[in-house]
Amino acid sequence: MSGIFIRFIRRLIISIQEILPKRVLSKLVQKIAESETRIVKNTLIKLAIAYFKININEAISPNISSYKTFNHFFTRQLRDGVRPIDERQNSVCSPADGTITQFGAINSTEIMQAKNINYSLKKLTQDTDMTNRYINGNFFTIYLSPKDYHRVHIPFKAKIVSHHFVPGELYSVNKNSVDYISEIYNKNERLICEFISKDLGYFSVIFIGAFLVSGIETVWKCHHDYEKTKGRRIDLSGTQMEFEKGEELGTFKYGSTIILLFQNNKIAPLEKFHSSGNNIQVGKRITTTIDSTSV
Incomplete structure (x- = not known):
């Protein structure tokens, strides 16, 4: 053909x-x-x-x-021990089962979507202060296929700062769509969850909705609650809600994508650990904090 x-x-x-x-x-x-x-x-x-x-x-x-x-x-739960969490203090773990489709440095405010296609950090976050925090930082994009475990976990011990439900489209986020639809992650509905940690500073776990996936839920809110506050960033810092590394954050109802954002100079060079296309599981180390590249 x-x-x-x-x-x-x-x-x-x-x-x-x-x-x-x-x-x-x-x-x-x-x-x-x-x-x-x-x-x-x-x-x-x-x-x-x-x-x-x-x-x-x-x-x-x-x-x-x-x-x-x-x-x-x-959205089934797994047996204890099936997804062991890397307990090394400076290990940053995968939040989900899936495939690492892209990773690397954020080029000022541009993030790689696919070969020769970038998308805007500012449009992704819909928040100027948040955008400024991640300029020249690092990112991971993890695609969850229908066969994967669909609960999402926190990659590092941290306190929640905010969440922001951004309404949008529901394009499929499979490889074909990502390769051909520009700014697809910015077009789709998404839930942006930001956290703060002593060693990592600010980092974000972003749930991207997709075709047949209009249900994103977290352990603190259900999807219908997000609909009520769509388009608004909700400050959760006063809740003092803290998560241990590997603790569950939420679920996808079908399959979709997780984007991780890290600030500049907070994690080790990613090429040390990965190449695009790697399959990954919850709890596996995907990088380390910046002072632990030899761990």
């Missing part, structure tokens, strides 16, 4: 996405995924396990009948 034909097909898929009623379809799929009808949810779970090759034996309950809905299965 020629390269020209492949590019044509990819662009055709993108064009179809443009005209699809993405939010309506996402809500319809979510309604089905929340069905408690036994034959519906069990059939969906069996199909997902077979098609995506999901290792159900990692789950607390490998019995599909124990899940009330497909979403309950998709």
Whole structure:
């Protein structure tokens, strides 16, 4: 198959996405995924396990009948010890299971989306002060496919500073979309969670919504609560809410993307640990604080 034909097909898929009623379809799929009808949810779970090759034996309950809905299965908890957390003091851990699609330095206020495609840090954060904190910092982009574990954990011990739900589109964030749709992460709805730590300073964990993924929840708020405050940064520093490294932050209902932002001169050179395309799991070291590159 020629390269020209492949590019044509990819662009055709993108064009179809443009005209699809993405939010309506996402809500319809979510309604089905929340069905408690036994034959519906069990059939969906069996199909997902077979098609995506999901290792159900990692789950607390490998019995599909124990899940009330497909979403309950998709956001399943794992058994203790299945995702050990790197306990070395200066290790920064992966917040999710998935694939590291991009990582590296933030070029002033530009972040790499794909080869020859960058996107704006300012548009991503929707906040001038926050943008200024991450100028020339570092980032990770981690894609969660439907087969991956869908709970998100904090990469380092820290206190929460704020969250900000930014409404937007629901484009698919698979490789084809990321390679062809400019500023895709800035177009999609997202939840920006910022934290502060003694060793890392400020850092952010950003949940990117996607096609069929209009449900992002955290341990402190559900998706419907975010809808009420959309477009506004909510200061949470007064809550003194603190998370230990590896503690759960929230869930995705299907698959999507996590973006991590770090300030300049806070973490070790990333090439020491990774190359793009690496698969990663929750709790695995993805980098270290700046003074521990030899650890």
